Amino acid sequence: LAKTTQPISMDSYEGQEVNITCSHNNIATNDYITWYQQFPSQGPRFIIQGYKTKVTNEVASLFIPADRKSSTLSLPRVSLSDTAVYYCLVGGSSMDTGRRALTFGSGTRLQVQP
Amino acid sequence: SAVISQKPSRDICQRGTSLTIQCQVDSQVTMMFWYRQQPGQSLTLIATANQGSEATYESGFVIDKFPISRPNLTFSTLTVSNMSPEDSSIYLCSAQTGTYGYTFGSGTRLTVV
Numbered sequence: 001l002a003k004t005t006q007p008i009s010m011d012s013y014e015g016q017e018v019n020i021t022c023s024h025n026n027i028a029t030n031d032y033i034t035w036y037q038q039f040p041s042q043g044p045r046f047i048i049q050g051y052k053t054k055v056t057n058e059v060a061s062l063f064i065p066a067d068r069k070s071s072t073l074s075l076p077r078v079s080l081s082d083t084a085v086y087y088c089l090v091g092g093s094s095m096d097t098g099r100r101a102l103t104f105g106s107g108t109r110l111q112v113q114p
Numbered sequence: 115s116a117v118i119s120q121k122p123s124r125d126i127c128q129r130g131t132s133l134t135i136q137c138q139v140d141s142q143v144t145m146m147f148w149y150r151q152q153p154g155q156s157l158t159l160i161a162t163a164n165q166g167s168e169a170t171y172e173s174g175f176v177i178d179k180f181p182i183s184r185p186n187l188t189f190s191t192l193t194v195s196n197m198s199p200e201d202s203s204i205y206l207c208s209a210q211t212g213t214y215g216y217t218f219g220s221g222t223r224l225t226v227v
Contacts, residue, residue, distance in 0.1 A: 034215070043118075043206045043218025044157070087156070101147040102208070102216055104157040 004088045009109040018075040020108050022088030025069045033064060033071045036087045038107070044087060048073070075110075083112045116141045116211030120219030127197055127226050134193045135222045137207035142187035144210075148180070151204040151221070160205075163190045197226045 005023040012018045024033070032051050036044040048055055050062040050071070061074040075082055085107040091100070119138045127133050137146065145164055149157040161169045161182055169182040183191045194201050204221045211217040 041221065041223070043120075043208070043221055044216075045218070046215035049215065101145075101159045101162055102157075103159070106156050 004090055004105045006086075006088050006105065006108045008106060009111070011111050011113065012078055013113050014079055015077050018078050018082070018110060018112075020073045020075075020086055020088075020110070021070055022073070023070045024088070024090045027068050027090050031090050033062065033068075034089045034102075035060070035062065035073045036089065036102075036104075038085045038087065040084075044104075047086075078110075078112045080112050080114060083110060085109050116209075116217050118207060118209065118211075118217050118219040120207055120222060122222055123220060124223040125225070127224065129198050129226055131197055132193055132195045133197065133224060134191050135205055135207070137190050137192075137219050139188045139209055139211065139217075141211055144187070146184060146190040147208045147216075148182065148190075148192045149206045149208065151206060153204075157206065160192070194224065197224075199226045202226045 003026060006020060032049055034049040035047045037047050038044040048057055048060050048062045050064050052064050052068060055062045063072040073086060087104050087107040089102055117140045121136050125133055145162055147162055148160040150160055151157045159172050160175045160180055161171045163169045163182050163184040165184045165187050171177060179195055181193045190207060192205060202225050204223050206221045207219045208216050
């Protein structure tokens, strides 16, 4: 599984856009990039997944350059409730049968200030 | 999306005792996964549980310490045996419950005194 590197922590203010970049130089051809969010006292929650270019949903956008060696999770206009740890994961595919566990890196602790 | 119910949500246990954590998924899943998360740390995989066969443990985790049951496709238990204060942690279960994306239980916060 490809190793991922992301900043340990980030600070932001309410209403700002937050971009969290993850490096995954050894990503394999079949690997997808998935981001999870974890609030205190809760399990991680799926945010978004992509393979290349840009993916957007109601929560976030995911930007993946052509070489796919990095990806950027973009959170528009963050609020205090976006304070959480964000994990970048690489591996599997969107059609994975669920037979492989997720491997978590250290994650990025995002603190949103008022 | 599917829901995974995990219980207990927290417990305080005496050293030397055992605690069994239960996870119930509201749909059938092939694999269930058990993780441990130390305070302020990332998740570490303990084992993978497949229905009808013995669980597969990651390096550093053994069956005698963390026995796992998987009696059917919607349920699994993890037992933390002969507990010591070093076992104090959050334990989480997980499974893939959709086309992509894994669902996690809310975790069991264990304190061993």
